[in-house]
Amino acid sequence: MFSPQKVDKVDRERLVFAVQPGQPLPWEPDHALAQWELRPNQAWRHVVYLGIYRLDEVFEVLSRVFEPDQDSYDERPAGDTAVAAFMVGQDGRALLDSEVLSSCAWATGQVVRDQGCGQEWLAELQDATLGFSQLLRDVVTDEVSIGDVDAPPQYIPRLLDRTALADCLAAAITAAGTDKALSVEEIRISSQIVAKRNAENPAGHEFLNSFIMSDLGMVAEETAKGNAGAVLREYLRPEAQLPVDRRVDVRKQVEVVLDETAPGKVAAGRWPSQPEHALALNQQLAVSTALEMTGTSGIVGVNGPPGTGKTTMLRDLVAGLVVERARRLADLPEPGKAFTSERLSWRTQQRKRVLSIWRPELTGFEMVVASANNGAVQNVTDEIPAADAIDEVWREVAAGVDYFPEIATALLAPDKDSGQADDPGIEGWALVAARLGKKANRSRFVNTFWYHTPEKPEEDGTWHGLLAVLKGYEQTTLDRSWSDAVADFRAVEFRVEAARAKRAEVYETIQRRVDVERELVVRRSSVRAAIERGAKARRNREAAVILERERAHEAAQVAREHQAAAEQAAHERVAVAESFFQQRRAELDRLGPGGEASAERALRSRESELDGRWRARDAHQATRPGLWEQISTFGAARRKWSLKDHWLAMEVKNASHAVNTAQRGWDAAQQEILVAQRAVDAALVELESARRAVSAGIPLREVHYEPLVQARRLVALAEQEITMAGQVQAETERALLASERELAILDDRLNEASSALGDHYPDSTWWGDRRRRELTALWTDAEWNTERTELFFAALALHKAFLWHAATAMRRNLQAAMDVLSGEVPRDAPDQAVLAAWQSLFFVVPVVSTTFASYARLFGHLGKEALGWLLIDEAGQAKPQDAVGALWRTQRAVVVGDPLQLEPITALPFRAEQAIRLEFGVEERWSTSTTSVQRLADRLTALGTSIPDDEGETWVGVPLTVHRRCDQPMFDIVNAVAYDGLMINGTAGAAGQRFTEAYPTLPESKWIDVLSNEARGHWIPDEGRQLDRILDTLSALKFDMSEVMVIGPFRDIARQVGSKARRHHGLVAGTVHTSQGKQADIVILVLGSAPDRPGARNWASSKPNLLNVAVSRAKRRLYVIGDRRAWSECRHFDILAANLPSSMPIQD
Known part of the structure; x- marks a missing residue:
């Protein structure tokens, strides 16, 4: 919205005219254009720009509204633009629907009116544009009713004069609301010759407003x-x-x-550059x-x-x-x-x-x-x-x-209209x-590229536009077929690809060599590991053998201890057996014949008693009462007899039980004696066995000693490890030898490639020497460059x-x-x-x-x-x-x-x-004051590097690092100020030497120290006088002034040095901002800056950008004019001072 298109300055040669009192308009018969003779298919078309104003005025107006920063010296957009514009045909009548209202002028008016901005601007701008169209139509047309009174009126453009244009200007100011924001009075007209068929078509008009704005809306x-x-x-x-x-x-x-x-x-x-220059x-x-x-x-x-x-x-x-x-x-x-x-x-x-x-x-x-x-x-x-x-x-x-x-x-x-008609x-x-790009370029391209026909075809060296060329091709019988043309191209392509294949083979050999070197490292390590493994196994075997001996000695000692213990146990066994035998024998003696006889007597007594009981009962059985006695006694005799019989039965029973008990006692006594006898017999056997053992002696037997078993196992494992380590060592040494042989073969091949490719081969210094590495690309030696260039020509x-x-x-x-x-x-x-x-x-x-x-x-x-x-x-x-x-x-x-x-x-x-x-x-990321297209692209690029900035470091995309423009000390200054040593100096010394030989009296680069309290804004007159002396000296030397550039950080300086360019033909002069993309043998940097305005110097030195651009324009000499002490206290300019010798002002 605030980036309008510029309007050309008044220049009669470029057909740009200011509307002035008493002067005819370009479409009026008294104007000089009326004398031009146009071709039958050509016509005039005019663009009327209403309300001319300078772009930097917008900056100043906005600065006043949004808290002006007194220490801001940002470069203002240069040039003029207008509040509105419309087109006029050859007949002096407006082309309807060609009008445009400047969004920049309108928005500036809104800011001044509202003291801020609003989100409804886009809609309000559309309303203002429609309003302007209505106001302009009322001025430039007559309303005519045709036919039916209900039919819509027709608008017929009227012939425009200066009064009408003034009314158009008033309409533009009203619609844009700029009456309190901008002072706009000038009307400017740009006249163009166009094809008659397009003369009434407003579509070709270059609008005032930024095309980016409408394009952004569409893309959004x-x-x-x-x-x-x-x-x-x-x-x-x-x-x-x-x-x-x-x-x-x-x-x-x-x-x-x-x-x-x-x-x-x-x-x-x-590209067809010198083959040796990769x-x-x-x-x-x-x-x-x-x-x-x-x-x-x-x-x-x-x-x-x-x-x-x-x-x-x-x-x-x-x-x-x-x-x-x-x-x-x-x-x-x-x-x-x-x-x-x-x-x-x-x-x-x-x-x-x-x-x-x-x-x-x-x-x-x-x-x-x-x-x-x-x-x-x-x-x-x-x-x-x-x-x-x-x-x-x-x-x-x-x-x-x-x-x-x-x-x-x-x-x-x-x-033709550039004022450089004499330039060949x-x-x-x-x-x-x-x-x-712009319409003028497009029109020129169409006319030259396509339609051009020589004015004098009979002259040698004439040429035609491509339209005529293609028509000629259509009418020409071809000598060579398409397959022939393709074959020519393929032949060159084959050579290029054959050369690529050779270099690719070298590259693959390098890659293989890297792999082999890695293998060698691994295999040497493996051999060392195998050797160490064998040595360790042998050491382990020696330790295991020693340990085995120790454990065998320990096992023998344990065996002897076991023997002594066994002998002691045998003697103890005899003693125990003797004691046990005596005890058992004493027990047997205790139980001897008396005990057995007593038990027998008790048994016989009980048997006798049982026998008596049986006889008594049998006798009583014989006395059983008969039937008569039982009857006669009314059963008393039976009852008396039964009672005694029962008692006698009980006596038999008890006696029988006593016999059984006595029998068991006798049996037990016999058994006890038998057991005792057996115990005595067993004790005797044990005693005799123990005595025989003692008599025979205890042999020394080998014992199971687990530590000895483990030690013998360790010895066996060590022996096995020695064998395995030997095998591994042999295998790794064979692999190592194979890799060493392969490396030797690869080195021979690469030595040949290195000799052939020279600096285009990545030898050992390429890896460690950054300058050596980055000065020239790999593989692209003169031979391949020649073939690749030939392929480009073959492609054309x-x-x-x-x-x-x-x-x-x-x-x-x-x-x-x-x-x-x-x-x-x-x-x-x-x-x-x-x-x-x-x-x-x-x-x-x-x-x-x-x-x-x-x-x-x-x-x-x-x-x-x-x-x-x-x-x-x-x-x-x-x-x-x-x-x-x-x-x-x-x-x-x-x-x-x-x-x-x-x-x-x-x-x-x-x-x-x-x-x-x-x-x-x-978001802040999209603010134009903090970023650019470059920064946004760099952050997306994987291959790059980091360079210093105010926030520490910033990532940039693929860095071009070899600088081939500036001699010293300019290169060192720029490299230190902005790039932290990123760049490498590739400037050929021969050019600088030729320059010095051509101008031996010119001093080396230096800083002319000018102290002055006189200032006109940021222009220091004393610095201007030093500049004049330098320029006069260069003129006296007949130096080519197109190779001299005078620049300064402030607009006050640019305005002053601009007059020098008019006096010294070819001199390039302006602000540092206007110099980017340009270069010169000699650059004179006029620093200026009012002594009492340190903020200006702080602004100029806040970033390295301005000084970087200024210094890097100079190829051979840099002359700085300014207060050395004041500027050298500023960021970045201290580096400038450290690299440039100080010089007193030049005297007349």
């Missing part, structure tokens, strides 16, 4: 639908989800760098890492400190991708197979376009260089096709390929890149051959592409048809460039992941939101920049930005 809607695309989704990844555990520090994990730059990962194609190691790493994304999607951050060859790296990436597409072309049996059978079309009022649709395998190679910095994208796409971009050894080859160098040269020529321009070598030749063989299809598709660039494609054109048109253009011109501001206008018809590659340059200067639309439309992104150079410039003061961010709930 698509993302909300789940249609974000892989690259954009990765770009928006929250901090908490970053895979930081996958990061590899390439300065520490060198083995990973070796793997990632292996021959198999080196691009088949190479990429630096990390340049190669960046190219290989990027090319790994081919066929998939991803985003890679590349950290490019100043002078480290960002464009060089990108050129090799371009060559690699062109060759890869050529490989796929070569797979086609015939050129027509490049397209599917499908045809798509669109129709306008004038014509119909029918397009052939490319096969998917031939797409995805489209390369777009984009940046927030117009100079950056121009530099890249001007350098790539320029003849100076290829080495002289390849000029003849390039001429033989003849890839449309005339068109390339014409596209590199200065614009840059010679092109091939049509491999082109500037697009195959592309050109394809144009010959598919001229008709390509002409139709490219004609459609020209319609796209000219804004002549209907809104409802099929997306795939528009994409096919673009793919056809990228087939011919592999690389195009645009700023982010123009990206949406350029590729607005394309959807998610439509294009193959997005190459973002100077990404450290790009705001996070700048790249969203471009990332959404790409499949792969390579983001190149440096967070330690200049940061994004915004129209918003820091406090204003923070207020808006908090109002809308945006």
Whole structure:
């Protein structure tokens, strides 16, 4: 919203006019434009800019609202813009629906009115825009009723004069609400020559508002639908989800760098630079890492400190991708197979376009260089096709390929309206890149690339645009077949791949050698372990034998003790047996015959008594009463007899029991005597046995002694271990010998490879010497570089051959592409048809460039992941939101920049930005004051390193480390101030020596110490006088002033030194912020800073970025002018002072 498009300054040569009293308007007959003679198919169209104001005014207004920071000297956006704009046709009448209200002007008015920001802004802006359209229509049209009174009125544009334009300005101010915010009075008109068929079409107008804003809205809607695309989704990844555990520090994990730059990962194609000049190691790493994304999607951050060859790296990436597409072309049996059978079309009022649709395998190679910095994208796409971009050894080859160098040269020529008509321009070598972006660039490209026809065809050296070229191809009988063209390409490819195979074999040999060395370490350790194992086993055996002896001695002692105990036990046994025998005999004697006789007598007595009882009873039985006696006595006799009989029966019974008892007593006595006798007999036997044992003696017997058993087991185990250790030792020594022999063979091979590859071989110093390692890439020696470069030329030749063989299809598709660039494609054109048109253009011109501001206008018809590659340059200067639309439309992104150079410039003061961010709930990560596209890409890149920043360290993507721009001491200053020694000095000393020899009187780099209390803002007049003396000295030496740059940290200085540039033709002058991307032999850094304003110096030194950019612009000499004591007390500038000798002011 606060990033409007700029309006060109008044310049009659560029057809930009200010509306002034008494001066005719460009469409009026008295104006100079009326004398121009246009072609029949041309017409005038005018853009009226209402209410011109400076962009930095917005910054100042917002600063006043959001608590101004007196010590903030952030670079303000430069240039003019306007409150509103609309288009006027050749007849001086407004083109309806062409009007646009500036979101920046409107939002600034809202901030001043409300003293803050609101979440309803977008809706309110739409209302304000509709209101402006109504107000403008009331001014520029007449309302006419036609026919039925109920019919809607018609609005007929009226002829506009200065009064009407003043009313238009008033309407714009009213709608935008800027009357209290900005002072806007000027009206400016930009006149353009356009095709007559498009003269009434307002669609081609470059709007005031940022295209990024509307594109962001569209992408936000698509993302909300789940249609974000892989690259954009990765770009928006929250901090908490970053895979930081996958990061590899390439300065520490060198083995990973070796793997990632292996021959198999080196691009088949190479840029035509000098064969001996290979990429630096990390340049190669960046190219290989990027090319790994081919066929998939991803985003890679590349950290490019100043002078480290960002464009060089990108050129090799371009060559690699062109060759890869050529490989796929070569797979086609015939050129027509490049397209599917499908045809798509669109129709306008004038014509119909029918397009052939490319096969998917031939797409995805489209390369777009984009940046927030117009100079950056121009530099890249001007350098790539320029003849100076290829080495002289390849000029003849390039001429033989003849890839449309005339068109390339014409596209590199200065614009006719640039004021550089005398500049011969840059010679092109091939049509491999082109500037697009803004409408002027697109129109120029279309006219030059496609439609150009020589004004004098009869002259030698004339050339035609590609339209005529393709028509000529269609009418020409081809001398060579497609298979012949493919065979030529395949022949070169075979040589490249054969060379790759050789180097891959060396790489694999290195890998095998690493494995063998690891095996040797293991096997030597195994041999030592086996030897130690055998020694230990022998020691264990010796110890076990000693222990066995000890335990045998102990066992013998135990046996003797057992013998003595047995003898003692035998004697004790005799004694016990003797005693027992005597006891048993005494017991037998006690029981002797008397006891047995007594028991017998008792038995006989009881038997006699029993016999008497039986006789008494028998006698009584005889006296049993008879029947008569029983009757006569009435049974008394019977009862008396029965009673006595019962008693006698009892007596018998008792006597019988007594006999039984006596019998048992006698039996027991006999048994007891028998037992006693037996005991005596047994005791006698035991006594005799004991006496015999004593008499015979106790023998010494071997005992079971467990410790002796264990000791003997240990001896056996030790013997077994000695045998096993010997076997293992023999086996490991055989394996060790085999590995040593293999290592010797590998070393012989690698020594040969090292001799052949030289610095491109990773010898022992490569691993330990960082400078040696990073100065040059591996494997890419002059021989292979030559073949890879030849393959790039062969790829271009195959592309050109394809144009010959598919001229008709390509002409139709490219004609459609020209319609796209000219804004002549209907809104409802099929997306795939528009994409096919673009793919056809990228087939011919592999690389195009645009700023982010123009990206949406350029590729607005394309959807998610439509294009193959997005190459973002100077990404450290790009705001996070700048790249969203471009990332959404790409499949792969390579983001190149440096967070330690200049940061994004915004129209918003820091406090204003923070207020808006908090109002809308945006995370700090997306604040333009704290991050950039580069930082967001770096955090996603696995291969990188850490560099210091204000928060300690920050992770950056693949670091380009070899600096090849600055002599000393500039290199050391920059390396210390910003990079903590990351960079390696690769600057050739020869250039510096030639410079010194050419200008022997020029002093070395130094700090001219100027003490002064006089200040005009931050401009110190005394410093200006020192600057004049230096510039006058250089002029006297006839020094090329285009190789002199005068810069300062503050705008006050830039305004003053700007006048010096007018006096010294070619001198580059401005703020440090305007110098990034530029370089010069001599840089004069004018520090300025009011003596009583230390906050200004603190701001300039708060980060290393500003000083890093300033110093790294200087190739040969750096002259600093300023108060050395005051500045050397500031952060980073103390390093500057320590590396530059102090000098007194130059006297007249």
